[in-house]
Amino acid sequence: MVDADQTFVIVGGGLAGAKAAETLRAEGFTGRVILICDERDHPYERPPLSKGFLLGKEERDSVFVHEPAWYARNDIELHLGQTVDALDRHARTVRLGDDGTLIHYDKLLLATGAEPRRLDIPGTDLAGVHHLRRLAHAERLKGVLASLGRDNGHLVIAGAGWIGLEVAAAAREYGAEVTVVEPEPTPLYGVLGPELGNLFAELHREHGVRFHFGARLTEIVGQDGLVLAARTDDGEEHPAHDVLAAIGAAPRTALAEAAGLEIADRAHGGGVVVDERLCTSDPDIHAAGDIASFRHPLFGTRLRVEHWANALNGGPAAARAMLGREVTFDRVPYFFSDQYDLGMEYSGWAPPGSYDEVVIRGDAGKRTFVAFWLTEGRVLAGMNVNVWDVTDPIQRLIRARTVVDQEALADPGVPLESLAP
Known part of the structure; x- marks a missing residue:
């Protein structure tokens, strides 16, 4: 049972953590919500950092998940510029790194994200x-x-x-x-x-x-x-x-590892092992976003997904699971990119070696097409390049796991919706 006397702590102030806090309140949770962020900025979204904001086309304030006043208005206790350096699962506490303050939790969400991998070569200490x-x-x-x-x-x-x-x-x-x-x-x-x-x-x-x-x-x-x-x-x-x-980026799992939570092997991207409810090996601790390693039923393997959509959807899913709601996190991985005049969206998972054929629908030479990665006639992934409003049928094809007519798949005149059950 969840009641007003309980305290839910979220470690990690990125998109997953901020959306989890939002969902807890939207779902009616009236207990304490504590959001701990090691950056001094309010929680923000990362895609603009390499896209619109970097290009000077988006203002700084546009990257934030919520306006600053939203947190106080929704009674979210926001700790900015604070690190958590220890997690005691038995006492159910986290310890703040700056002054050693212990914060008790009834439920804990780890959304610590990832950090950029460093070049291990001479000269990386240079200013440039x-x-x-x-x-x-x-x-x-x-x-x-x-x-x-x-x-x-x-x-x-x-x-x-x-x-x-x-x-x-x-x-x-x-x-x-x-x-x-x-x-x-x-x-x-x-x-x-x-x-x-x-x-x-x-x-x-x-x-x-x-x-x-x-x-x-x-x-x-x-x-x-x-x-x-x-x-x-x-x-x-x-x-x-x-x-x-x-x-690349490495999941920030040090806190979870030190606390003895199960960690996925490197072959599966590392990360904190979670089940379909994004629950870790400790029933009072969930994980979401870049650090969560979950077994995906569509692809039959454990995935760790670093993209924006995973944080956007994973944080709310974990929040609902913390509240005791029925949750099965099986979203099709999705990301997007903008480069010059090329915009693209990718759904699915099809690394080299997992597929046996690539089918192109449209004109790849003109960069207006949809590509599909298939194995034994089943769609594993699809990427639409300068073609829009097709994500839903692409994801339905992936979820269907049925053999598709490849000639129809390659024909722009055949509606994608007609190929997906």
Whole structure:
């Protein structure tokens, strides 16, 4: 039973944590809700950091999940700039890192998110080496890109994933010179495979981005604290005034690990193991967002999803489960990206090796199409590029798990809705 005397604590002030707090109140919970955030900014959404805000097209205030006054108005006890350095499952307390204050919980949600992976090479202590995860990072990088654009400066990006490519697009719009270093043979290789990865390489090359595939950075060369160049393991040296490390993110599981919660193995992305209710191995602790590793019934494997939609939907799902509601978290993974004049949405999960065919619906050459990844005739994932309002039928096809007529799937004249049960 949940009553007004109970205290629900949320550790992590990102989108998942903020939406969980919102849901608790929307569902009628009248007990204490304590939201602990290690950043001094109010909870915000991260996609604009590499998109509209970075480009200067969106104002700073637009990134926040709620206006600042919302938290007091809804009786959410918000602790900004506070870390939690210990979790005692037996006493059901968390300890604040700055002064050792102990906070009791009846139910706890871990939504600690992820942190950017660091380059383990010489030169990363130079002033011109950047990461992009937090609002402060984006504010700094925004100024850097504008300066590089004015001065015809060079930016080297380590990693051709979504963050690397979105920043490359932003940098080119500012006028900076851009080189992307990527160990795989194409951009986005781990998500799209070689078939569609090349499309993004061509897009960026048309806008002046240089790629160096099959290589890794080995050293960032500098003088007087400033970046001068970036070297790769094949002996190349690239001029650089700034370097962005965009080599992925690691789930922030230290608190959960120290408390003895079950952690997924690295082969499944790490993260805190949760069930379909986003409950951890402790029945009083849930996890949501980037750190949650859940077994997805559609794909038959354990997934850890770092994208915006997972936090947007996972936080509320965990909140309802904490209240004792019936919850089954089985959302189809979804994300989106904007690069130059290309907008795309991706639904599903189909890493290289999981599919046997890619079906294109439309004109990939004109970058107006939908791509489907199939195994044995069943749709695992779909990506719509500059084609809109098709996410729902794509996700229905994925959920159906039935063999589809591939000729009809490839024919833009056949409504997608007619192919999904």
